[in-house]
Every structure is written in structure tokens, then in C-alpha cells.
Amino acid sequence: MPTEHILSLLIAERDKLNRAIEALQGPARRRGRPPKNAAIAATPTKPPRQKSAAQIARDKAASARMKAYWAKRKKAAKK
Numbered sequence: 001m002p003t004e005h006i007l008s009l010l011i012a013e014r015d016k017l018n019r020a021i022e023a024l025q026g027p028a029r030r031r032g033r034p035p036k037n038a039a040i041a042a043t044p045t046k047p048p049r050q051k052s053a054a055q056i057a058r059d060k061a062a063s064a065r066m067k068a069y070w071a072k073r074k075k076a077a078k079k
Helices: 003-025 053-078
Strands: none
Touching: none
């Protein structure tokens, strides 16, 4: 057998083995941003958390305090 023929047979065998190994291991891990996949996007997500009445009241009070603070600063800046 000529050397070139043996070499081509060995390369073909190596390629078969590489494909078999990849099939058993799975694809190599990708780096970077994952591809957009409809199956992943279709998975259910948790609904947003709802605030309690106490949290809403606290936020409204903080908002009112900041509005008063900035109104006072604006008034002082005009004078």
C-alpha cells in the first residue's frame, strides 16, 4: 500500500473517532452571547412581585418629601 493511501485511511478513521467523541460529549460550549432560541423564550417566568400597602405608603411619603425638598430648593434659587 502506498503511504498516501494509508495516510488518507488514518485521517478518515480519526475524523470518525472525532465525530463519535463529539456525539457522546455534546457540542463544545459556546462563548459569548447565546443565540436567540424560541424554546428558551417560551419558558414561563415569575410574575412581578406586588408591593404591600405599607411599602406603597412608604414610597408615596418619600416621594412627597423629595418633591417638597426640591420645591424649597427651587424657591431659594429664584431669590
